[in-house]
Amino acid sequence: MNKSSRFYHFINKEKNVGVIFCLPFIIGFLVFLIVPMGISLYYSFCDYDILSPPEFVGLKNYIEMFTQDEVFWHSVKATFYFALVSVPLRLIFALLVAMILVRPTKATGFYRAAYYLPSIIGGSVAVAILWKRMFAPDGVINSLLGLIGIETNFAWLSDTRTAIWTLIILAIWQFGSSMLIFLSALKQIPKELYEAADVDGANKFTKFFKVTLPLLTPTIFFNLVMQIINGFLAFTQSLIITQGKPMDTTLFYAVYMYQQSFNFNQAGYASAMAWVMLLLIAVITFILFMTKRFWVYEQE
Amino acid sequence: MKAKKRTGTIIYHIFVCGFGLLMLYPLFWMFMSSFKETNTIFTTARSLIPDPFTAENYANGWEGFAGVSFATFFKNSLFVSILGPIGTLASSACVAFGFARCQFRGKKILFAAMLASMMLPGQILMVPQYLWYEKLGWVGSFAPLIVPFCFAIQGFFVYLMMNFIQGIPRELDEAAKIDGCSYYGIFGRIILPLMSPALITGAIFSFMWRWDDFMSALLYIDDPNKYPVSLALKLFCDPGSSSDYGAMFAMATLSIIPIVLIFIFFQKYLADGIATSGLKG
């Protein structure tokens, strides 16, 4: 057996192939992720202010977080509220729009661009100002309400009940990424299945529930997992638009963590917060994966 | 029957257009504001029409800061957001195939590690990552903004593509295997072409995220000549003195153009329905 054929044999061996394909991630994980993650885990057991070297303090940060920090709980509450409300709404909206825009017409490309556009501007300063102006007492939202007969000077961003809803609406407005994923999944559904359903005399609703929805479940699951992770880690919107105001009702977990790290010089505490968040999301994701076999359609 | 279908189509277009306008209103506001005189943007926030109409913001904004114009910022952003996504897509597609179609020891753990790496808030990694890249000698260069992304470190893309590959019937693989195709052949000849919708979606996201990425530019780029647009846009607003919102809106408007172009270019392929035609072939 010569060298090249031995190499050929090695790389084609069933158990090696997978590792070879995954090599980029294995390298990336070892070189770029595991080191910083490890350091941050270590920091979480330290008193660390970034400017001077960390000092090991054991579980102090974790204990303080759960027992003494009221603001921490405010941020947990705001984050849960935001994630649990915005994620389902965003997904439903994205799916609806994707269903509508999958229909091929001459204007489809244009429509898609138009609906995707809001997601493009992301979390820039421009969005922050835009949003603040829209929901200001003299903003366009109140003008619109005036058109339908509700004259009001309500300051949406300053009310403890409505402020977080402005962020939720922003999240829904930027539904483009989920919509695109749904669109590409809808495209993947074989036309033959619909033709077969037509032969069986199925109407639109039956087709949706018997063909489209089951075949979309893997994508719905994917979007759900990703959006849950994104929802709990939401950061920019709160940081640039509300900074947690009013009274911590929009203080997202990641924002409070960032403040602790860079404004209050408690990077150790912030790291502990980060790892608690990782644990929390991991548990939620794990539960989601457990439910997968009950509702996600698998090919095999 | 035909008439009914026609009214249906008209209603469809009216509905989609109307709702689209509502979606676009805020952007339209931003666009119009960029033509207002900068000190009237807030005082005239209620009206859309600039009075007087001025393009001065574009001139002021484009000038940039301290002799570095937005042409440079755009060039830097393009550099990062073209190379980064290429690396991301190539590496993620490989890894996704490995996860979706191959069996090997430690696969579950590796997959869990990938998910877990997405769950740690990125802001907390800023300092450790900085210290690590500093050790590698990368601080001050574009490397931290590009190289890591060539190693599939964004689990989102891997998972996205993996999900898509799982939707491709396995019979195609099996048939190819019988024809004597290796795993590499299957990946290159069958899976890769079939997963183009996922690649296109990924390309759009990846480009956009690299384009918007501000944090890593803030940390790793020292020289204003290397600032990307995302970082430069923030320089217009300073709470300690006066801010030039007009120029900011003008440049923010310009900054979304590349993403729009990328989107329009790629979504054509998305509309073609490659997956279904591939299935028959």
Added chain:
Amino acid sequence: MKKKFFKKAAVLAIAGAMAVTSLTACGGSKDEGGKEGDSNSLTMAWWGNQVRNERTQQALDAYKEESGVTVSGQFYQWGDYWSKMATSAAGKKMPDVIQMDMSYIKQYVDKGQLLDLTPYIEDGTLDTTNISEDVVNMGKVGEGIYGIASGTSASCMFYNKTLLDELGITIEDNMTLDEFIDISKQVYEETGYRSNLYHYGLYMEMYARANDIQATDKLGGDSADDYLPYFETLETGIKEGWQISPSQAADTDSVEEDPMVYGSNPDNMTWCTINGSAQLTAYQTAAPEGTEIALTTIPTSDPQKSNYVKPAMYFSVSADTANPEEAVKLLNYLTNSEDAYNILLAERGVPASTAISEAIMDKLSPAEQENANFVNNVIAPNSSPMPPFAVEGSTEAQDLLRKLEEKVKYGEYTAQQAADEYFTEANKMLQGE
């Protein structure tokens, strides 16, 4: 056809990725090499807006002509600047010369991040002959001098002069809190415009100084009762309507969005606000046409005690600099060069060197002159020494204060509750518990 396209794309992609890896890796090492050996280049970082970026870079270019030393500037927005500085400090890679602020300098000194300038002042590398001792001492932390003030400034109250003129009200400098409240009530009753004294937690410092309970490494005073009047005034102001609350206009640190210059009707606008005096230009620019903005001292029970002249910002040198001598020379240029200030003007406060500030006075804009006059002739003659530097917990304590003010404004807390919580919690934060 399509298959070919994607195959080509994939090959290109992989090749591209490889090229990048090698390319950027090279770039990285080159960059580092340049920094180590070259004694003719420095880095300098600051925060600020377009005008500052422009002028500073021009001054640095002029410095290159003069001395042959290349200074590359880095500039960021305020909040980002501090994240960037903290991270670079952790990596021992801070720029050679950095712009510093009063609220951060002590932390950076305590953590050994800044260079003591005393030896360079003694040997004349940093010439302070034209700077008054008070101003030099503004940079004194413990035993050393760690920053040189770029210029002087003061906290002040801005007001809508046009509106007050219409009402026939004249504002006298050094007005007391009682006088202020009377005016506030009058303005509110006659026009609907409110006041904004309790704004972003800025008023506490003034209140504490006037009542001899200024914070050091803990809050001044013996009990929450010392802070009760502070929150009571706020509570009354909200009840009587003359103090603006967030449900009328958001509390913000942005000049352009300040309700004094932005709003649709008197109900969501104010006739005054408090901020740094150097922002006069910014407020005047942001105000609607025909509205004149003027400045005066912040009203307290004893303005002579609460007023103080403060450093607009500092220039400091990083303790890690490879080139302290050159860095201090740059500081000297930024302090004493008339050429530099012909470009910089009063962008960073009234220049610290008296020689310079006299020389450039005529070149300043009317607003800048008004500010200089205010700091030198209104505040300085009737003021007390600068407060001690902010300790590590003060940002957190300030954040708490803002939240408590907010709660009182919403009626969620009584003045008593706010004072109690402020006294116990802020004290803990300042003492690092």
